Amino acid sequence: MKYPKLRELKEAVISLFTPAYTSKFPAEPHVPFEKFRGKPVVDNDNCVGCETCANVCPPLAITNYDDVEKGVRIIKRDYGKCIFCGQCQDHCITGKGVTLSDKIFDMAVFDREKNIEYQEKELLICEHCHAVITTKEHLHFMHRKLGPRAFSSILNLNLLNQKLKLAEGQDTDVEIRDGLKRKDMFNIICPNCLRQVLVKYLIKGA
Ligand code: SF4
Ligand code: SF4
Structure with missing residues (x-):
């Protein structure tokens, strides 16, 4: 038969007189630390x-x-x-x-x-x-965060315009001929045309 070591006996005696570390949830309400x-x-x-x-x-x-x-x-x-x-x-x-x-x-x-x-x-x-x-709320959040710097992103700018009712989708649209190509994708976000139009609208509406 194996006898408990002295250290284990000591722990057992101490635990008899110390309150339990765990709570009796759900019998008693538990307050997290x-x-x-x-x-x-x-x-x-x-x-x-x-x-x-x-x-x-x-x-x-x-x-x-x-x-x-x-x-x-x-x-x-x-x-x-x-x-x-x-x-x-x-x-x-x-x-x-x-x-x-x-x-x-x-x-x-x-x-x-x-x-x-x-x-x-x-x-x-x-x-x-x-x-x-992405989500519309995500872009609006980025727009608020970036402030005027958001004007460098045509997506944010378009959304801002829609929100302020300064430009509709057709005002910012770019006609695509012969199907959508890589060059057209660049055209859609091209700041050379869209940004000028939108900034003009914004100044007019301010
Ligand atoms: S990252 Fe995932 S696992 Fe970690 S706390 Fe949040 S929901 Fe829970
Ligand atoms: S805003 Fe915060 S909680 Fe909501 S999807 Fe992004 S990281 Fe998650």
């Missing part, structure tokens, strides 16, 4: 649907799907896969799109679907080649 990382909580008003958090999420708990027909990006957040690493919070481009709660920890469910949340963000789709550019 300071800097506890709980459920990531999304602030939809400050989330622009940029995909950054999905790109840095190690277990792929955040995924995106672009529905080009409906013109929306669907963001799926499956907290059943979350490891509470905080990467989404640290890399969020707005700094406020997602925050790990220091209070929400009880995420045990019988139905895994209950731990999944969805968001929808309107897409900006190229009207010529139908490629997804």
Whole structure:
């Protein structure tokens, strides 16, 4: 028969007289410790649907799907896969799109679907080649961030014009002949023609 070592006996005696480290949740309410990382909580008003958090999420708990027909990006957040690493919070481009709660920890469910949340963000789709550019909110965010420097991007400028109702799509359109070619793609974003027109509109509307 093996006898317990003195050190183990000492630990056993100490534990008899010290309070338990764990709480009796759910029988008693549990108060998480300071800097506890709980459920990531999304602030939809400050989330622009940029995909950054999905790109840095190690277990792929955040995924995106672009529905080009409906013109929306669907963001799926499956907290059943979350490891509470905080990467989404640290890399969020707005700094406020997602925050790990220091209070929400009880995420045990019988139905895994209950731990999944969805968001929808309107897409900006190229009207010529139908490629997804990004979400409209993402571009508006970049525009606000860049300030006057955003004028160097024709995409931001077009969106700003639409928002301010200074120019419609047809004002900025470039006619494509003989099918869409690489040279036409350059024409569409060419600042030599579009920027002059749009800046003129902006000054007139100011
Ligand atoms: S905390 Fe980590 S694992 Fe959880 S959603 Fe954010 S990036 Fe993904
Ligand atoms: S990084 Fe921030 S703004 Fe971008 S999709 Fe994630 S939560 Fe939203």
